[in-house]
Amino acid sequence: MKIKLHVNGDKHSVDVPPMKRLLDTLREELALTGTKEGCGEGECGACTVLVDGAAVNSCLVPSCQADGCDVQTVEGIARGGGKQAARLHRLQRAFLDHGAAQCGICTPGMLMAALALPKRATLDEIRAGLAGNLCRCTGYMKIYDAVAQFLDGERA
Amino acid sequence: MIAAAAGIEVLRPRHLKDALMMMRVAADEGRPLVPMAGGTDLFVTLNAGQKPAGRYLDLWRLEKLRSIESQGKRGLSFGGLATYTDCIESKGVHKRLPILVDASRQVGGVQIQNRGTLAGNIENGSPAADGVPVLMAADARVVLRSLDDERSVPLAEYYTGYRKTVRRADELIVRIDVDVPEGAQRFDKVGTRAAQAISKVVMAAVGHRVAFGSVAPVIMRAHKLEAYLAAGGRDVAEAKRLVGEDVTPIDDVRSTAEYRRRVVANLVADWVGGLDKAPRSR
Numbered sequence: 001m002k003i004k005l006h007v008n009g010d011k012h013s014v015d016v017p018p019m020k021r022l023l024d025t026l027r028e029e030l031a032l033t034g035t036k037e038g039c040g041e042g043e044c045g046a047c048t049v050l051v052d053g054a055a056v057n058s059c060l061v062p063s064c065q066a067d068g069c070d071v072q073t074v075e076g077i078a079r080g081g082g083k084q085a086a087r088l089h090r091l092q093r094a095f096l097d098h099g100a101a102q103c104g105i106c107t108p109g110m111l112m113a114a115l116a117l118p119k120r121a122t123l124d125e126i127r128a129g130l131a132g133n134l135c136r137c138t139g140y141m142k143i144y145d146a147v148a149q150f151l152d153g154e155r156a
Numbered sequence: 157m158i159a160a161a162a163g164i165e166v167l168r169p170r171h172l173k174d175a176l177m178m179m180r181v182a183a184d185e186g187r188p189l190v191p192m193a194g195g196t197d198l199f200v201t202l203n204a205g206q207k208p209a210g211r212y213l214d215l216w217r218l219e220k221l222r223s224i225e226s227q228g229k230r231g232l233s234f235g236g237l238a239t240y241t242d243c244i245e246s247k248g249v250h251k252r253l254p255i256l257v258d259a260s261r262q263v264g265g266v267q268i269q270n271r272g273t274l275a276g277n278i279e280n281g282s283p284a285a286d287g288v289p290v291l292m293a294a295d296a297r298v299v300l301r302s303l304d305d306e307r308s309v310p311l312a313e314y315y316t317g318y319r320k321t322v323r324r325a326d327e328l329i330v331r332i333d334v335d336v337p338e339g340a341q342r343f344d345k346v347g348t349r350a351a352q353a354i355s356k357v358v359m360a361a362v363g364h365r366v367a368f369g370s371v372a373p374v375i376m377r378a379h380k381l382e383a384y385l386a387a388g389g390r391d392v393a394e395a396k397r398l399v400g401e402d403v404t405p406i407d408d409v410r411s412t413a414e415y416r417r418r419v420v421a422n423l424v425a426d427w428v429g430g431l432d433k434a435p436r437s438r
Contacts, residue, residue: 019162042200054241055270056271057271059203060200060203060268061199062166062214113267133265
C-alpha cells in the first residue's frame with residue numbers, strides 16, 4: 001500500500017506491505033539506518049523513534065499505522081537534519097561530554113527516548129522514561145548524567 | 157524486512173460501524189479477522205517468524221475508542237483503544253483505581269505503554285498480562301459489540317482456556333467498564349528486574365477480591381481465598397492454604413511452580429495481614 005510519512009520534516013511516499021515494520025520502512029525504503037534493530041520484540045528500545053511526538057518501538061509498529069504521521073529519527077535531531085547533520089544536537093553533545101556511549105547500539109534509541117521526556121523530568125522520571133531502553137555497556141549512570149545535563153540546559 | 161509481514165492482508169476502517177461490518181462479513185465467510193490495536197504483542201510473534209493465521213483488522217484509526225471516562229465516584233469506562241499511557245495520565249484512574257496506574261507503569265517501557273492497550277492485552281489472553289489482573293480484581297466488564305448487538309461480560313468469565321476467550325468472530329471489544337468496589341487496593345508484580353520484565357507472579361487486590369497472573373493458564377480470581385476473606389476470615393495461615401488451592405502454576409522459562417507458589421503465599425500473607433489496618437494500602 002502507498003503510505004505518506006513526514007520523516008524529520010521531509011515528506012515521503014512509499015509503497016510497502018501494510019504490515020512491514022516501520023523500522024524496515026525507515027531503513028530499507030528511506031535509507032535511514034541510524035535506527036537500529038536490537039531484539040525485535042520490544043524489549044531493548046534500540047529501534048525507538050518518535051511518532052507524532054511519542055516514543056515507540058519501530059520494530060512493533062506496522063507501517064500502515066504510521067501513514068500520515070510525523071516521524072522523528074536520530075538522523076533528524078542534529079541541526080540541519082538528514083545527511084547534512086553538521087552540528088550536533090545539545091543532547092548528542094551531552095552524550096559525548098559524559099561518555100554516555102560505548103558500543104553505541106543503544107544510543108540512537110536512548111537519544112530518541114530522552115527527547116520524549118518532559119523538560120522538568122527528575123532523575124526518577126529520567127530512569128522511568130528510559131526504562132524501555134537497554135544498555136549493556138555503560139551501567140546507565142553516564143546516560144542519566146548526560147540526559148540530566150541536557151534537561152538542565154533546556155530549562156535554563 | 158521480515159518475511160512474515162509481506163503477504164498479510166490488513167483492513168483499515170475509519171469508523172466503528174465499518175469495522176463491525178468487516179468483522180461480520182469476514183466471520184460469515186469463515187475467514188475471521190484478527191483485531192489489531194497497537195500491535196505490541198502481535199509483532200513479537202511476527203518478528204519471531206511465526207506467521208499468524210488469518211487477516212487483520214487495524215483499529216488504530218478509530219480515535220473515538222481512545223477515551224477514558226469517569227462516572228460518579230467509582231465508575232470508569234475505558235475505550236477499546238485506551239493505552240497504558242492514557243491510564244497513567246488519567247486523573248480519573250489515579251483517583252478511582254490507582255493500582256491500574258501502578259500496573260500500567262510496569263507494562264514494558266514507555267514505548268510499549270504508548271501503544272499497548274487494555275483491550276488488546278485482554279483479548280491477547282496472555283496469562284502474564286500485568287494490567288488484566290487489576291481490572292479483574294476490580295470486577296471489570298468487557299463490552300463486546302457486533303453489528304447488531306452489544307453485550308457486557310464479566311472479565312472474570314472472559315477466558316475459557318489458555319488464550320481462548322468468549323469473544324465471537326464478529327465482535328470487537330469497544331469498552332471496558334469498571335465500577336470500582338470499595339476496599340483497599342494493592343498491586344504487586346514479581347519479575348526478574350524492575351523494568352522490562354515479564355512477570356513471574358502478579359497479584360492485584362481490591363478489598364477481598366484478589367486476582368493473579370502467571371500462576372494459571374489464564375488470569376484468574378482466587379475464589380476460595382475470596383470467599384474466606386469475604387466471610388471475614390483473616391487468619392494468614394488459612395488464607396495461604398486456600399490460595400494454594402486456587403492457583404495452578406507451572407515450571408517455565410521464567411520461573412518454577414514451586415517458587416510461584418511460595419511468592420503467591422507470601423504476597424497473600426502480606427495482604428491479608430494488613431487488610432483491616434490500612435484503609436487504602438498500596
